[in-house]
Amino acid sequence: MYRNAAACLPPELLRELQRYAGGEMLYVPAPGSAKKKWGECSGRRSELEARNAEMVRLYLKGERIEELADRYALSVERVRRICYGRRAKKNGTAPLNER
Known part of the structure; x- marks a missing residue:
């Protein structure tokens, strides 16, 4: 999502960013703990897990x-x-990389 830095950053931080990348577009990654796995936001991951459980x-x-x-x-x-x-996995016999 695009947001204007002037609307969400403190003035001191905004000035510092302008020194390094004034006028450029920057991507600010989320912290590592905030990253979500594929499909978690859309719900697709849980849909596939439910489908796979039904299949099993x-x-x-x-x-x-x-x-x-x-x-x-x-x-x-x-x-x-x-x-x-x-x-x-249920029986505890899966290879370690699949548990």
Whole structure:
């Protein structure tokens, strides 16, 4: 979002910025702790997590990987990664980098 620095910064800081980048556009990154993961702001991340959990539930009930791939318009390999990865995490057998 664009904001006028004169409207939001103290005069001393504004003068200092003008010395270094007067008239230029600057990007001011958020502090590291304020950064959000992909999809957190839009809600897409939670939508995909819910979809994947439902997919795992159906798989554990006996639905075939190929049927899930068709239902969710995903590749068979992607459905395998979702189902096997989640199941392994639940059982505590996933590789350390997937936990």
